[in-house]
Amino acid sequence: MNRSQSSGSLRRSITALPSGAVPSGNRSQSTNNLAQDENEEYHEELTVAEAEYDDSPKENITVVIRVRPFLPRELKGCQDRGEPLISTIRISDSRKSMVISDSPDANYSVGHSFTFDHIYGEDSRQDEIYENHARGAVLSVLKGYNATLFAYGQTGTGKTYTMEGFENKRELRESDIETKGSSNVNFLIRASYLQIYKEVIYDLLDPTKTNLTIREYKKKGTCVEGLTEEVVRTPKEIYQLIDKGRKGRAKAPTKLNEGSSRSHAVFIIVAEHLERTISNEEDIDCANADAITGKEVVQEVKESYRIGKLNLVDLAGSERVSVSGASGELLEETKKINLSLTCLGMVISALTKKDNYVPYRNSKLTSLLADSLGGNCRTTMLAMVSPAMEFHGESLSTLHFAKRAKCIKNIVTVNEDLDQRALLRKYEKELKKLRIELSKKSKTVVGKQRILELEEQRRRAEEDKLAAIEALESRSREFLHEKTLKRKLEEKIAHLQSQLLVGGEKIEETPAFRKLIKQEYERVHKQYEKKLQELERERQSIEEDKAQVDRYKQLLLKQRDIMIALTARLNERDETILSLQEELDAYDHHQKMLEDALDRKTAALIHLQRVSDAGLGTKEKEKQALRKIIEVKMIPYMNSIYKSLGVFETQDMEEQAKQVKKQVATVTQLMKQTANALSLSQSSEERQDGENSSFEQQQGY
Numbered sequence: 001m002n003r004s005q006s007s008g009s010l011r012r013s014i015t016a017l018p019s020g021a022v023p024s025g026n027r028s029q030s031t032n033n034l035a036q037d038e039n040e041e042y043h044e045e046l047t048v049a050e051a052e053y054d055d056s057p058k059e060n061i062t063v064v065i066r067v068r069p070f071l072p073r074e075l076k077g078c079q080d081r082g083e084p085l086i087s088t089i090r091i092s093d094s095r096k097s098m099v100i101s102d103s104p105d106a107n108y109s110v111g112h113s114f115t116f117d118h119i120y121g122e123d124s125r126q127d128e129i130y131e132n133h134a135r136g137a138v139l140s141v142l143k144g145y146n147a148t149l150f151a152y153g154q155t156g157t158g159k160t161y162t163m164e165g166f167e168n169k170r171e172l173r174e175s176d177i178e179t180k181g182s183s184n185v186n187f188l189i190r191a192s193y194l195q196i197y198k199e200v201i202y203d204l205l206d207p208t209k210t211n212l213t214i215r216e217y218k219k220k221g222t223c224v225e226g227l228t229e230e231v232v233r234t235p236k237e238i239y240q241l242i243d244k245g246r247k248g249r250a251k252a253p254t255k256l257n258e259g260s261s262r263s264h265a266v267f268i269i270v271a272e273h274l275e276r277t278i279s280n281e282e283d284i285d286c287a288n289a290d291a292i293t294g295k296e297v298v299q300e301v302k303e304s305y306r307i308g309k310l311n312l313v314d315l316a317g318s319e320r321v322s323v324s325g326a327s328g329e330l331l332e333e334t335k336k337i338n339l340s341l342t343c344l345g346m347v348i349s350a351l352t353k354k355d356n357y358v359p360y361r362n363s364k365l366t367s368l369l370a371d372s373l374g375g376n377c378r379t380t381m382l383a384m385v386s387p388a389m390e391f392h393g394e395s396l397s398t399l400h401f402a403k404r405a406k407c408i409k410n411i412v413t414v415n416e417d418l419d420q421r422a423l424l425r426k427y428e429k430e431l432k433k434l435r436i437e438l439s440k441k442s443k444t445v446v447g448k449q450r451i452l453e454l455e456e457q458r459r460r461a462e463e464d465k466l467a468a469i470e471a472l473e474s475r476s477r478e479f480l481h482e483k484t485l486k487r488k489l490e491e492k493i494a495h496l497q498s499q500l501l502v503g504g505e506k507i508e509e510t511p512a513f514r515k516l517i518k519q520e521y522e523r524v525h526k527q528y529e530k531k532l533q534e535l536e537r538e539r540q541s542i543e544e545d546k547a548q549v550d551r552y553k554q555l556l557l558k559q560r561d562i563m564i565a566l567t568a569r570l571n572e573r574d575e576t577i578l579s580l581q582e583e584l585d586a587y588d589h590h591q592k593m594l595e596d597a598l599d600r601k602t603a604a605l606i607h608l609q610r611v612s613d614a615g616l617g618t619k620e621k622e623k624q625a626l627r628k629i630i631e632v633k634m635i636p637y638m639n640s641i642y643k644s645l646g647v648f649e650t651q652d653m654e655e656q657a658k659q660v661k662k663q664v665a666t667v668t669q670l671m672k673q674t675a676n677a678l679s680l681s682q683s684s685e686e687r688q689d690g691e692n693s694s695f696e697q698q699q700g701y
């Protein structure tokens with residue numbers, strides 16, 4: 001198969017997802033109108049797909065079987081061996097029951113019968129499996145439920161084929177995606193992709209992230225710490241993630257499958273759903289607009305968060321080492337795959353027996369699937385089988401496994417408002433915080449604006465003051481100039497008076513002249529007095545202005561200093577917050593390191609415990625049984641032989657009997673020693689291939 005072309009069922013399941021980050025309010029009206037007809041058809045389809053799930057919280061795991069067609073390799077094998085091509089499986093017309101038989105003459109009356117939710121034959125199509133099972137799961141995730149689809153089966157039976165499938169190039173229905181939301185519903189979709197390879201979790205979206213740990217949260221269920229989560233808005237973005245992750249998945253050719261998956265892969269989609277209802281039924285957009293502008297929102301807005309998680313699990317297939325011929329690295333991988341599938345079997349068995357203890361933590365796979373098996377999840381198991389006679393044993397084992405899984409009951413509830421760490425909630429909170437910050441910042445900007453204004457006023461006052469001083473100085477200069485002029489004028493008058501003569505007498509000595517001079521002098525004096533008074537008034541007013549400007553300037557400087565001090569205190573507080581945050585991060589980091597170390601120790605302990613239990617289980621029991629036989633049966637038997645050799649008729653017989661008695665005594669002694677040694681000895685042998693044989697026992701090989 002050309003895997004790079006594949007994107008079938010899994011891809012199709014994604015087309016039902018809504019456009020996460022694109023608020024439906026952004027869509028143009030014309031798009032909505034165009035999509036109207038398609039919507040009606042779509043909603044009809046939704047009802048059919050959703051009908052698969054009723055509303056009762058307790059539901060059994062849905063188990064579906066898919067029988068794949070004979071592969072060219074199997075057809076050729078039959079031909080080479082000269083065997084007729086007989087399918088081991090016969091499916092009833094209802095597609096709900098089946099018989100598997102290894103009768104060489106296709107006699108199904110001697111086979112094993114099974115009943116499941118649905119059985120798909122060799123002619124089944126990818127799209128019908130998607131429509132009947134995957135779509136309902138996807139839609140219920142959008143409503144806030146958890147759902148898991150996992151493919152189980154022997155290697156080469158079509159797990160990856162079904163989960164990835166081949167693409168018959170169906171158009172993506174973008175309209176499906178966008179019309180799912182309404183004006184008051186927001187979706188946020190994020191996706192992750194991981195693989196469990198040899199009991200180590202790898203991030204398929206970021207190859208640098210390896211050895212990730214699983215965390216269990218009481219309300220949220222299991223999560224992988226540090227796993228990359230990418231927010232996706234369109235099916236195309238999801239496909240890109242699938243393609244990116246698939247490239248990193250561990251695959252290798254084996255005898256039974258050219259492209260055998262050597263790891264369990266889990267593609268996780270988390271859909272967060274936020275619905276807003278406004279109490280007085282005002283338009284939500286008004287509330288949003290008010291929140292943005294910082295205006296107080298009067299309406300009561302109720303927000304309901306839901307989070308649904310979809311796990312798409314493609315398990316690695318079990319295989320018999322004797323058939324697959326694995327060796328070296330392949331053998332190591334096979335052992336780990338078989339071991340984790342054994343753990344899965346043990347979990348299913350404990351759940352069906354309603355044991356108090358379910359060993360989820362025995363493997364990474366079961367830890368990760370804890371919610372899906374017996375928890376809050378709508379789970380569908382797709383069990384794959386081959387119709388070939390050579391794999392009759394493996395197919396039968398898969399069907400028994402699937403039958404046990406069918407008995408598991410999950411309690412399915414909507415995850416409503418339970419995850420305070422939901423990304424959508426975080427985004428919404430962040431948005432609110434930013435809006436508040438924005439309004440605060442606007443206020444701070446106003447404050448800054450005020451400082452600038454004050455500064456401008458101060459500058460202007462300074463300029464006014466300088467101008468006033470200049471004016472004062474110029475007035476003073478003028479005044480002095482006038483004074484000098486006056487003095488000069490007086491001197492000139494005096495000089496002229498001394499020169500002039502009237503009628504033989506000096507003119508200044510005539511009474512008329514004196515009167516005139518006096519009058520002139522008084523006029524000029526008055527004029528200067530007036531001018532001087534004016535100048536003095538002007539000077540005083542300028543002095544007052546100058547004092548007023550000084551006071552104003554002092555006030556402005558004080559205000560500016562207060563503002564600067566407040567800003568400095570705010571900056572200090574920000575720095576304290578930053579340093580506290582750094583400390584907090586350092587503590588978080590340290591705590592994570594401690595938790596990781598604890599997890600590694602716990603895993604090592606569990607491993608040692610298993611190895612020790614498995615070793616003790618069989619060998620010790622055998623030794624105890626042997627000791628019992630020696631003590632209870634053989635030693636008393638030897639004693640009775642010894643006693644029966646008591647009396648003999650002839651000397652010869654007596655002699656021989658003595659010899660025999662001696663030998664019997666020696667053998668008895670040896671047996672006692674052996675029994676003692678068995679009871680004392682502790683098994684020191686290491687268990688070889690224990691895990692493998694226990695798996696094969698469990699699988700009924």
Ligand SMILES: Nc1ncnc2c1ncn2[C@@H]1O[C@H](COP(=O)(O)OP(=O)(O)OP(=O)(O)O)[C@@H](O)[C@H]1O
Nearest residue numbers: 001068155156157158159160161257260261316317
């Ligand atoms: N329904 C089917 N129709 C046609 N071919 C199929 C079908 N199912 C599986 N195949 C073919 O069978 C082969 C094995 O399939 P696939 O790799 O999906 O098996 P698998 O169960 O995932 O194996 P493994 O566990 O080794 O990874 C592939 O070549 C695939 O194309």
